[in-house]
Amino acid sequence: MGVVFLGVRHHSPACARLAAETIHAVRPAYVLVEGPADMNDRMDELLLGHDLPIAVHTGYRDHERRHSSWTPLCDYSPEWAALTAGRATGAELRFIDLPAWHPALADLANRYADARHDEAAGKLCRAFEVDNVDALWDHLFEVPPADGLAGRLATYFDLVRGDAQAGPDDAAREAYMAQWVRAAAWEAGERPVVVVTGGFHRPALIRLATRGERTWPKVPEPPEGAVAGSHLVPYAFRRLDAFDGYQAGMPSPGYYQDLWEHGVDGAAHRLVEAVTARLRSRRQPVSTADLIAARAAADALALLRGHPHPARVDVLDGLAGALVGEALDTPLPWASPGRLQAGHHPVVVEMIAALSGDRTGRLHPSTPLPPLVRAVLAELGGPGDERLHLGDPADRERSRFLHRLRVLGIPGVVRSASGLRVEQWTLTDTDDRMPALIEAGSYGVDPQEAAASVLAERIRDADLGRLTDVLFDAALCGIGELAGRVLNDLERAIGAAADLGALGRTLAVALGMWRHDDLFAITSGAVVRAAALRVLWLAEGVRGGSVPADPRRIDAMAAVRDALRHAGTQLGLDVDAALGVADRVAACQDAPPDLRGASLGLTWSLRGTAADPVRAVRGAFVPKSAGDWLAGLFALAREEVLHTGGMLELLDELVGAMTDQDFLVALPALRQAFGYFPPRERHLIATRLVELRSGRSARDLLRLDAPPELVAAGMALDERVDTALRREGLL
Template identity: 60%
Template sequence: LDELLLGHELPVAVFSHYRDAARTTTSWTPFCAYSPEWVALTEGRAAGAQVRFIDLPAWHPAFEGRSNRYADAEARYVWATVRLRDRFGVDCADALWDRLFEAADPPDPDTSPDPDGGDALAERLALYFDVLRGDAGADPGDRAREEYMAGWVRASLAEAGGRPVLVVTGGFHRPALRALVEGPLAGTPDRKEGLPEVPRPPADAVAGSHLVPYSFHRLDAFTGYQSGMPSPGYHQDLWENGPLAAGEALVRAVTGRLRARGVPVSTAALIGARAAAGGLAALRGHTCPARLDLFDGLAGALLDEAVDEPLPWTRHGRLRAGTHPVLAELIAAGRGDRTGRLHPDTPLPPLVRDVTERLAALGLDFSGPVTLRLTEPSGRERGRLLHRLRILGVPGYI
């Protein structure tokens, strides 16, 4: 935790790796400023709270086979999502989330007992995930994770002695954790439960975790990150500056990207886009234009020809090849171009440290074009290092 909170420029990620005689696995756990886990870590530390991770390690066998995330619960998840999409008139799960939570109307401070809207939002989130989970069971991996997390929650409640305990977890796990924590065993007065033991890799395994820089490009659901939110750059502006400023920043970014590529964007088109976004927001019951209102308004004003397939933000997943260039620029503008940077005191993975040291020793900083003179020993040495990076396929250098 101390290493994670050194003072990095977000986004960053925890890269975990594991290898033994039977299996090899790697994973990335990214953090950006508005990630609930990151907010819990930073605000918890600032408040003087005891902050802990409670899930199984990323290399644990419980995480194997994540292509079907919820196994037995998948059918119910699909059924519930389709029903909710039909009820709210949206095209995909991302649009449903925007409609229910991101673009939800704020409470009236004159009439609401909770002016910040926290209670109402918590109730809405709880109901949403209760509907998605229902009484369907998770697969063995998720059951193992939930039992382990529940052990941490029960132990923390006992340790807190009446002080509040906040659990930040994926919404799918919430109903199961409540049942495991509030069940009959949890209410037994004589029940004693210490903190769960953190699993360790087998002695013959090679495993570890390191912090690495991350980027909005890799966070974006439109580039293939299944658990990511679409348009992380827009959501960063939304988190920092609110919906009006985020919308203005998105329009400016779209305009700048298109004009840089030689696509004319007239003032009249921008006025039309703004009017369309405002009209859509009013039609959809939003107090100000939300992400999809802005995208739809911009597409309607900037596209001067028909497109052969639905707009990219009407479905979840990677941007398809052949997407209209204007739509591709809209997606790129919403994504943003931010790349994280680690604090100088962050320990580096062995390969990264070795590559960094070798590049520095040969004066290869890539701040500009590099010319190699293969007739000179130093040029040949630099060339050999670059060929090694290319053969190994090290990202960032090929």
């Protein structure tokens, strides 16, 4: 019989059945499957008895690039069906594709991507009058009887490939796979060999299998200095779903699992049940009459489209017609491939979720795990809340461990609250944690090494803001060596920075670390000094009097104030020179009003009192830009304004003298400006102004002239309304 080439679509139940039936029928010497050849010596691990879906995750990193990719397998994947059928019939099993880290697969996050069929498949969709490739595939292969399936698949993939020349990456992969085929055919002698690959590769492999070397190819090794590794990870249907952004194969994995287990008609029934159950669980009314109408519509559509049983789109169209009464603003999502977009009707969204299914894979307990997983699970502990006092060495080390997991993106590890020296963490169990830990294992063997690798990767080509983020995360993770490297990079970046907002944030972060070096153990004084000087130098050159208040620019001036106040003497900052810069900016009418106000606030807060604060405020107040100017002033000298005698009265006078037009123009900025006062201080301001304007106590104005019984009845009514809204899911 020689070599049997089966071209398949990844995650197709029809192809999976064909692969298994063919292998059981011909009982080949070798079963060759498109997949990572570096997993061949771990085939027993792959077939331990996992609960699918699972995936082979491959991580790679060197000094130039990092790459992660997945090779997913579910019950109805043709590759999985071929491997299990081959093992059952005693065949030798081999993956025959290049390792996932290889440059030929560098652009693929998912080995089983099906993105090369657009032109030919588009012509077929038009010929068969279907919306997209998924509907075409069901129409040609999943719904019809299995008779003649192999021939139809071969014709389809010959049309898809056509005369197209493979690109360099596909050519390299096909040449490598072909050498495996030739070697297996030579070794098998008179016994057959079955080759299961993506249908796009089948025509090329048939051509290449007749010429070339017949020796077994070597599995490529990673370049010197590179780190590469593959591990099995649990996968989930929601990650496998094209509507969730998955690059390859079939959408709606929950539906196709039912198709694999129960056939076309059974899958249609179960889809209706799943959609109904999901909608009813969301308190969406679905009546028996609706379901009868949906089923009747699906049967009619299947008959009209020539389907012996309702296909996926027949059932979906029937459900949409029966359950969605309004006109839809966007096309139904199953009419076009790709990720589910915003704007779809809520019922349609729930239908897509029901199609996806909620199955999550489980690895066999004997599956080898990366060292990182063992290290984390030994230290993480169970779910619950943890309150950590960072002054305590044990709590500080625990905080660093949890921050390392946060940097690695491990689900279920959340810092729910943080203060200066106290953190609150919430740990929860989640199905996503194990896959994330296994995938993070490609970064290092323990949390510190892995987090350091992640942060080091972020440094490359990072701007000032990203460098600041990396510095802070490195400090929180206790990775001092990396933090020292980032500090050096920050000093260089500060010298060229032109964004006051980014500089201010860098200054605030570095100053906080300098002030609390007992917690962070980071020497950031040089960055503090460089950033403070750069902010002052840039601030004096900013022009543009009509620019609205910029909170980031104001925060930069606040960071300079704090640096001068807390670190000026120790770090050699010239406080008098800095105050001179602030005086000049405050008096410059061409400077933005928020920057002028912030500069006045800086001098006022550092000197303790202005020479004449009333005159300074009166002279700087301009009605049309009052709100922006006050925003800068309040941000840096809030307490001085609040507690300087006569200042609130002056501001009330100045605002009261504004024309109606000026007040309406300035009102949004004024609201923003007074937002710098916390609620307690806003209450104090309101109280003093009420007393100033009315001569009455503000407390008197808050008294309610109503019987207590009426107030109690109103509160009880409010509570009943809130209870009803919560019960109906509206609150």
